[in-house]
Amino acid sequence: MKCVVVRWGDAYRLSRQMALNVKKAGYKPDLVVAISRGGLVPARILCDVLGIMDLVSVKVEHWYVTGEHTERAVIKYPLNADLTGKKVLVVDDITDTGSSLTETVKHVSTLNPLSVKTATMQHLIQSSFKPDFTGEVVKDWAWFIYPWNFYEDLSNLTLRLLRNHPELKGDPEELSAWFRRYYGIRVSRKRLREAASMLCERGLTKWEGKALVLA
Template sequence: MPKVPVKVVKWDEIVSWARRLAENIRSSGWSPDVVVAIARGGYVPARLLCDFLGVQDLLSVQVVHWPGAAQVAEKAYVKYGLSVDLSGKNVLVMDDIVDTGDSVVLAKEVVERCCRPKSVKTAALQVITSTTKFVPDYYAVEVRDWYWYQYPWTALEDMSSFIVRMLREEKQQLWTLDRLMEKFVEWYGNELLEERFLYFREALERLKRDGVLKPMDCGGQTCYKYGQ
């Protein structure tokens, strides 16, 4: 088993889940006038949901809970809130995944405090029921075991964060590309590297530009030195 279990989510799955979520909302008899995306993960799912539900008004509130891939902050907090009048409006607060529930609860409270809505409900594409303290009103997929779900809109960011975390905790300074890939699979599994290999290479380039990795010549083979 990898140290951090990762599942790669593909675009066709996301569209299918958004369509299913829209159907669940319609069948409930409740209809949102406004969708509030929880930035940043909820942006794309919220836009898809607006399309399937025919909702024109899309707003956002930014809540920070996962500053790096699979690395939770001590406490979720609102980075950017809302200041709009939503009197008489039914509002749906939307995220990509609910794993602890903290972000969704906090965003819902922000909307209720600031905006005087008629009603506020919550939604997500996925819910990890084994870890969450809060289940949203609507969701498309229930997950029982915890994984880090790697969505297309965070592919490069997650890959860079995963590499840095691995390098930091392995406490090794010099790496060949083969050794990096071997250790990456040990940490995160085969699927992520196989499905997002181009992002792996791009993440290495980003880390080189940022000075996190320094390319070196190791007897005709390119090596990377980690650390300052």
């Protein structure tokens, strides 16, 4: 599975560009709805760039683990607000399957807004949903590892390697090599140790000497 690590500077640049594209189009939202969790940071940056004070969120569950998702996104914690007469902008980090945005727009539309538009930091052209605004169009699919889900993704990707490759010893140096080979990214041994500790705390793995193994 091809992965791409997005640094904080790049995430800010893309979020800012997303906001500027909204401004350029002349759309002036009264309120921004962030899709939690991925859309929270991009939405806050957009609000800062555009000077928008009202920011709320809706919790959507779709990607239950790195690179794996349910067939359809589900609204776990819906909005409890009257959006009557308001121009709304729904924000997420990326359009992948498009299901999260599709379900969120349906939900927001039931709250009587004047209009609903969508914006994402990145847009995968393979997605079934095309946002009204985006910071960047991505042609080739990859799993983007953002700063706000860095350790979560590292942990899940490590677990995937251990489950799919029993021959893997699991020491940080070997894990680093396997990350380059299977995911195409360079991750330091220090970061992998930290991710491994998270897995151990969750009871999913354990240390046997210097090797990380499934619990």
